[in-house]
Amino acid sequence: MSTNGAGSGRKGLVLAAMIFAVAMTFIDQTIVSIAAPTIQTKLGLSGTGMQWAINAYLLAMAALFAFGGRLSDTLGHRRTVIAGVIIFAGASALCGATPTGALAQSWIITFRALQGLGGAVMYPAALAIVVNTYELRERGKALALFFGIAGGLTAVGPILGGYLTQWTWRGIFWVNIPVALVALVLIWMSKPETRFRPAPIDYRGLVLIASGVALSVFGFQQSHVWGWSNPAIGLSIAAGALLLVLFFRYERGRTSPLMDVRIFSNRAFAVQCLVLGLCMAVFLPMFFFASEYASISLGQNAQQAGLTLLYFFGGFVVTAQIGGRMLDRVGAKRPVVAGAVIAAAGFYLWASRMTDLDLSKLTWFIVLAGAGMGLMISPSNTDAVNRASSLSYGEATGITMTVRNYASSLSLAVLGTVLISVFQSRLADTFAQEPHTTRAQADAMAAAATHGSSSGGSGSGGTVPRPIALDFAHAAQVVFYIMAGLMAVAAVVALVGLRGGVQAPEAESESAAEGVQTA
Template structure:
């Protein structure tokens, strides 16, 4: 058996270092703020980008997906590099890569080069974020002692998670000036992050271990292929050989990666961490929670705009109900972790989340934004209770306090779950919307064939799963569509109910995984826990 990794290179602080801890936490929050905002900000500016640069609909989809693909492919590498090179160094490198890529995205030239330019530099943005986020999380973990880590990371996840909701609001405001500003806004944020990182005086030392290049390539290609299959399932279809070729091929490579890592002296990921029952439970709860958390941004926003006739900015405000519960509960979850361990927070959070999403689903067809806020807040509270405790407890159990490596694992799990959730829920939404709209149009006198053709266009238009536009239909079909739009909005709300009930089911599965957590608190940075009852 391999010896555990040596202690993390950034030592835990002694008493009296609270100012350094605060500065370090602020620096890491500014650094990751860019990565969270950029996950949602581009979607708001997409119509302006397409119009000015004359991009195809599929090209714009790749502009969005290239960022998420790079995130999925390189999270594990970013976490491992944080251990080998030092978390502070990797934060700085990731921030610089991210902000330079942002500037270049904003400087995209018009013409035939525009689409390729944007896709390439969105991908390098994703690479910078994949380097940056695990390293930033590792810095916070290393700077705060284990007995205060839950509260610190609750603040980290609470604020950084809430920034995802800021993306659409900020995007709408900046796009009114120029869509290029959505990328340029990262420059002052990055400069503040780098300045605070320097002021925090974080120490790093290189770890004398080689990088597992073959393992990094296997997981990057495996994650990239499988996530690509999930991303393209909407446009390629679940019956497409390309979809299943990517998904199955990626999963096969990930299986090869796991087998390979168990035989390497210095692996990219030390698989022994999965021998810890609590770590496995934490990872499973994170996976099922992220099936709901990240996809919610898309589906709730589209629901608000289609069924509630909200503007993009109003749709972003709709999400603030969710984040009100999320932000409050995340702080509570951190305190529970520090006092009693992760298990109580995971159990309570998954139950609240499942109930919140189920009740929220039941209210969607009432088409009232303000009547839904208690259920949105309850769902947010459930996710908030889970996110920080599960992530922190998993990191606390890392072998030899190898924080960067384990943060890379947890972020990979989260990103992969988000991709699966978007693909599965998107397929459900498209099919149910098409069926509901077909029934509505047939009741207004259209033939089965004509109704299905128009309904398919409606479903693809409102879910973003294809290039067909509702306005392409003409004659009697167009007239019927104008007459039945109120009914179609209700049809779309009913289709979204299936999605939200699916999110409730995901949280229910997360609860079953939480029951498998052995309980107890981690009382040292060696990854060992006491097993006292909670």
Template sequence: MMFAVAMTFIDQTIVAIAAPDITEELGLTTAGIRWVVNAYLLALAACFALGGRLADIHGHRRVTLIGTLIFVTASVLCGCVPAGEYAQAWMITFRAVQGVGAALLFPAALAVVTAVFPVERRGRALALFFGLSGALTAIGPLLGGVLTAWTWRAIFWVNVPVALVAVVLTVLARIPDTGRRERLDIPGAVLVALGMALSVLGLQQASEWGWASPATWGCVLVGAALLVVFCVYELRVPAQPLIKLRVFRDRAFSADTATVFFAMLAFVPLFFFASVYAQVSLGKSPNEAALYLLWFFLGFVIATQIGGRMLDKRGARPALLLGSAIGAVGFWLWSLKLTDLSFSAQWPYVVLAGAGIGLLLAPASTDSVNRAIDASYGEVTGITQTVRNYAAAVGLAVYGTVLSRVTVDRITGTLESRGVPDAVAAEAAQGIARTVAGHGGGREPLAGEGPVGEALRDSAGAIRMDFAEANQWVFHGMALALVAAFLCALAHPGTRVTAAGPGAPAPGPGGPPPEPPKAPQAP
């Protein structure tokens, strides 16, 4: 299962590094390459809930294999895109198909791991699962830089050998594949897919359309309304709804889900904002920026294993509280060091921020899955992953708007102090903000012609500092998101799931977990 999900996590970040080469060879527009990146994430967010339910109905192993085959087929077709007028539509279409394959694959794979490990060992197992998946997300940009040096098409073709290994291991593992004779709630699936797709689309496009645009708010509000209609409809479905919303009556499940939501406001957007900060303010190459992020995942991977053991021994609440507190402190201290423009002054806080996220992520996710009604692990995994993706979209949109606005204000002031006319300074500052928002597009953000270009080059040091100060606002926001996660963790009742069922009190620090009842011996 870890081999299977490896592809989906790498592909969330690997394409952004190859974006300049893809744009140049295929002649894509700026909006086109943005859609190549976003189409995958949009389809992923829209289809997660459906993928989880299909896994429960048709069997986790079977849906894992189907999702893997869809994903790798779409990857091959992305890598084989022909140059010409249809290249942009081709790439966007098959990137979306990749997202659908990943939405089938991930909930099913996580449900397999959940089902085959007993509850008293599940924390450590899923800690390894989430630790690896998080590390692979960070490796994506680094791997993308290496493969793009050969050809950008290799970033898609690399999925083929990984998928072959995943399929062979899945077959050899003899995973039980017991589906359920239940109907699929098609109206519910359509409602949640449209609601998620429209709301995430509005958030993704907010930086391009603008927050004052009717299109932005139309997508967000219509999508949110459809999600409300979906919830009302699901509560009234007499039998076999797409999602059993009564699981939210479990206070621990609701606390887990809310904690994950706020943690994801910091975790997923970090890949973009820290990478761009490293390239613009620290002057790093894309590959060096990827190495910068690996320090975050050093803390993340180690703390994930600790969090899993804490869950097995003491329940989720201690790990959630400790992780969110450490993460909030780590992000806040990291933000204060951004203006030093020196990685050596930042790395302890980078590791600390990663440790905080790692400590809470696996316990919150595992504890929520443990509380699935009727062991509907795929369904609950679909819920938690939908929440994660929605939080990521919100974080990217909100932080991106804050970063762009503060960047424009500060760079405009810097250029005006160098004698650049107000209107020209504002236009140049907005151009830099647009370049940065698109991952730079392979261009030097401080490039330009004539007097403005000369002013940009003369002010390079001050502008890099301006961008670092703008990023401080983003990292302050991430720290506050972890504070909100801490408050949600306080609402966790401290009960834990054992082999005897949910609701048992978590033992104190000095007491061992309760022994699960022994299964009766067969005659």
């Protein structure tokens, strides 16, 4: 049951405040990768150090989302989102102020991790405020706008990063400060009120889930650097998985758990988490691989690659609004199933024409893939959160965001391995056709050429020989066919697992309301 604490006249203001708050987290998912070469040169960072300046943010956020969700439900959503905005903006300012010299590498990695903490605290609280502000029948439309704009900002990162870097690389961090100030002013003006229940924080559970997610994601992130044959990768992922199993077992016996794992007994919530996992295994990796394809196969620079991805978000933003209205009118099943089917078709057709090396033949398929994703993501996420008690919206958001980030990390590692493997094989075939080149020499040349080829961010758009551009296009094509398959699986899961119809509002019991506060 929504508290509707902001009042009908202020709902739009509350929504705007929360969009500005989370805008920083979405922009920062992609903006730093574009400026990475400049940052590395200016600060004298090692390749590993620069990689961790990127990964520390994503790793901290993934590991702490569950904590952020629980914190917002126990301390109050408004004060938690304010704290998250301040932490994020402060860490951004300090990242931008990174000194040159020996201290630079540890400084920027530390404060990038602090940015991740701010995002993990802020995002679940912001979404909980939006959900609490709108009644059940209005949430689809409101959250479609929330996810549509916030998701579209992922594409803004490369474009904005490219322009800011021409001024100074520090600007990619400092740009968060005015956004944070606008968010804080809007929060002060709208004064959103939501209910919460003070409770002790389960720190043992926090250590288990944070360590489990961090170790697993670390293993996935490092797999393309160290290689899957390195035993440290398998040990890291296995240890993380074991800790997550222990966390699940530990939480079942707690009276005040960090995560009430019983929510997974709700069929709709569990199914939507699986759908979101499959969807996010495509969404964020798509950005990376599409940028690499645009750079290597199409010869685009970073700004051009970012503009190409706006085709995707053009379709995404429009259908996100349609999906939200469908959720309010007919429930989640139709938009989620239809969106997954459309996305599967879009990614399949996109993949089928990648080897033409012609952007004009891809444009409408890119739009179609974005339209499918936009139609389903908001209804799926909203329906999952709606299944929680009004006192647990932050916790439910923390769970869904943990699932989303975990799936993205796993998919990026696996698909990255597939991309490099196929690219290396085709390159070897190409090199072997050169006169006086043995197969062994061709294999060695291909291995050297592909080492670190997917190290992050799109390239500079320099001229790549057409045979090599075509070889990379074939590798990317395989990855995008897999993405189409994942979306097809998501469609089947939603079709079989979800029930049709609009969710009925659930009355809050008196016992559940004991100890509840409003702020």
